[in-house]
Amino acid sequence: MTSARPERPNSLDAQLRNRAASVIPGGMWGHMRAAAVPAGYPQFFASGDGARVRDVDGRDYIDFMCSWGPIILGHRHPEVEAAARSQLDRGDCLNGPTEHAVDLAEKMVELIPHADWALFQKNGSDAMTTCVTLARAGTGKRKVLVAKGAYHGAVPWCSPSVMGVTAEDRAHLIYYTYNDVESLNAAVAEAGDDLAAIVASAFKHDLGIRQQLPDDTFARAARTHCDAVGAALILDDVRAGFRLNLGGSWENVGVRPDLASYSKAIANGYPLAAVTGNDRFRPAAEQVFVTGSFWYSGAPMAASVKVIEILEREDGPARLHAAGQRFCSGLTESAARHGFEVTMSGPPAIPLMQFADDPEALLGETFCQQTLARGVYLHNKHNMFLSLAHTDAIIDEALTAIDDAFAALARNRSADS
Template identity: 50%
Template structure:
């Protein structure tokens, strides 16, 4: 077994945290913030210097096999040579110009040809942009105001959906009615409470609230959502920001035979280049054309070139299958290791996006300890967020991960 240096230091990382605190409120904010108040151990790096394939190096030179993939964007691997070559070629011609280039149209054509229900596409930069655009399109199409969403479901960092109420006023959320995920009766009650005024049902393909078991809904629920939208004239918005290209290239609810009216996509679209998309059906085309949404960088050429190359690479290398295979080997290995060390763990969520929790642990102490032990051995996991496996995780990468997580489980077991 390879000897792992568990005494790695984060000196440069600590210096950068202090510098950031002086000039940025909170230092680092949002889901990328790595601090104790976010449930992260002190061994977890905040600042990184570079990445390659499934590996990351922090600013202190420590190497990690990364099971977070930048929280999802890296689907073809860091510094993927095919994607980066396409991005460099477009950059040499220009990125943000006075108007879009041909790649903008080409990628829209490619996306419409890939996503099963898509008749058109619009673009922005972040997942929040995409979910916000979807809501506005639905309201423009229906002339209604109410949004039905699952309780605690995250759909972006705008005032409607942000998990924090700081700076949010009651009117921002006055038109949201919540239901229980995967509970069709609850959804029906929510719709009945605002009958005649439902603009959209907003739902994630699988439940991925933080800190809870993550799962796909029943086929009955998915089909019931579609039927309710059809019956009430509401738009069905599928928030695929997290699942883009990680479950099914054609759409995450194709497994149920359910196609939404609008899909919000981001993260893995361009393998780390900033891009999000809304794709939709023809009946919403006029409404989509009627709204005013814009951004000075939304039609920049480099992300579109990268996105085309990412999609080509995923198709040509059968990236989705390789990702799912790697995810299954990882999950099987983690389960066997935990059991061998007498630790009860539960793994949920899609194969390519595993969520691991320890049994009977309301305050995450063991999960944080495991994350700490793994990070000190050069593996990045997360104590309360789902992980991500990419098509760049080779069998050798997964074997390295499992060698090190076995040691991490052993350390946790000894401390209990």
């Protein structure tokens, strides 16, 4: 089965891929390499506007990846652009922070119940590494509990790859199973009197695995264990932060962390990450040395202040939830109409799409190629993301194309059988 739009050897995308093959390892690295998306997907992009992205060959797509998370208000939201440009026009990276650093820290402390302070970085990995470092500094302990298979970044202590990683990089990690209290209890027991932190993602979003929201019992058990020995409960809110709850994603289960990491959506695409923490970890945060050349730059912080203002004003998480529900239920109903069983798991605003009996996501791959050919950019293995630019009209426009793609998939299936 081939995409309705064949691969085009003379396309600008193909030309850029050929050039990249010489000067970029593997043609591209990391999560945005085209090898991670179905054949026929573009590697290179030109622009974004609201809920739409355009590839370098001028093809437009309704975008359900939102740059793999960062875009929460839609591409190039005018108010956010104006806020960022206002600082960029005066200078972004100076000899110290701008006033936006204080505005943003105040805003996050006001918004996030566990937060007594905030500090800022560039990558989600920066924020998670900082959280773990602060937990160890604050407790004087070493063991860090992480869920098996969870993604917390792409640096040696937590990377999904072990290429170039030494055993010592992970010497003090102990693994538990997300949402499994018994496995958490066992990991805590294994840590003995050396427990520095329990790390948990906002929800279970391991690649290609059915997503799970956090179980209340599990979340409370993690909190109780940390309280019992003074360890830090670290919430990895890099992927979900601001989409599910403006107070932090675990407000939805009533459990507050000691430290939390943010990145992706907090500045609508401007490069920024944040760590929030409570006063118990303030002394550690005052003493640990973490820094980066661009961590104080003003424009991303100005953007983030505006993002928060808009999300509050627009009741962001509720609207994203509703948009996600419209998208997810529309897609699964469309699938059923054409004889396919599709599950959308996890929070509707950050859904993972899986076809029944499709462990390699190959049917999903073909389906995604069919939707791409009809101007809808989906992902068959990684969770997707909704934004406030995903209005009912745009979601319905996408669902029409999606229904047509399911019809084509059904025709191909009967032709194959």
